[in-house]
Amino acid sequence: MLKQRIITAVLLLLALVVMTTTVGLQVFALITGILVLIGAGEWAAFAELGPKSRLTFVATLGLSLLGLAAALGVLEEGVFDAEFALGIALLGTLFWSLMAGAVASFPRFVESWNDKSRISIMGMIALLGTWVGIVCLKALRADGTLVIMLIIMVAAVDVGAFFTGKLLGKRKLAPELSPNKTWEGVWGGVALNLIISLIFAVLFDRYVQAFSGIDYIAFAALALIVAFFSVIGDLVESMLKRNCALKDSGSILPGHGGLLDRIDGLMAATPVSVAFLIVLMEAL
Secondary structure, three states, X not given: OHHHHHHHHHHHHHHHHHHHHHOOHHHHHHHHHHHHHHHHHHHHHHOOOOHHHHHHHHHHXXXXXXXXXXXXXXXXXXXXXXXXXXXXXXXXXXXXXXXXXXXXXXXXXXXXXXXXXXXHHHHHHHHHHHHHHHHHHHHHOOOOHHHHHHHHHHHHHHHHHHHHHHHHOOOEEEOOOEEEEEHHHHHHHHHHHHHXXXXXXXXXXXXXXXXXXXXXXXXXXXXXXXXXXXXXXXXXXXXXXXHOOOOOOOOOEOOOEOHHHHHHHHHHHHHHHHHHHHHHHHHO
């Protein structure tokens, strides 16, 4: 199982790097939009939607993607609206902060959000926010550096948590949601992500533009932010799966389950990371 998981993760990362670095913004937005629609089909299972309602949910999200693409300026060359993207990122950050509260209170207040319409709205916000954020990172740097950096940082949290938890894990993080996750694993993920973020900072300093000491501190802060929200995203998906008695969100990825099982941390980390990087790049 672990071998299959590693093979799938490596192949996904290679495909992502090739796609992100070789296509333009419009094609990138289209490909990521298709992935978001696949994720929408999986999210519909969390809301336990029937076939017709599931189709309606996916179609609505697809139309929303088109509207956002037009609002962002993705449909035209050179007119990307970073201020609009920042607004969406801030709203996404608020949403995932509220989801942190839902995780902390689970299962006490589950009835307050546990109905089909509310879970569907949660999915719309989460998936659309992810798409806007990823496309924004591609627009900010056409070479795809920021997209790849964020995905590697989220993966570092996952990898660090997995192996540290296996070796040292004792104190359960959220036993009612995910019995295998431990606090030791969380700190292992944070530590590895700090290392990765500082490596990226050195590379940016050397090959993109000169960094000051405060910029290095900013990248370290970004690592902590990414780690926190990655864990929240993972736990929110666990909460939704437990709520509807699902083991995985799907079966599209061997060794991982569904697409959402692979990008749950990325969904939560993207909005706040995008907001942080937009502000940081303006300051650099």
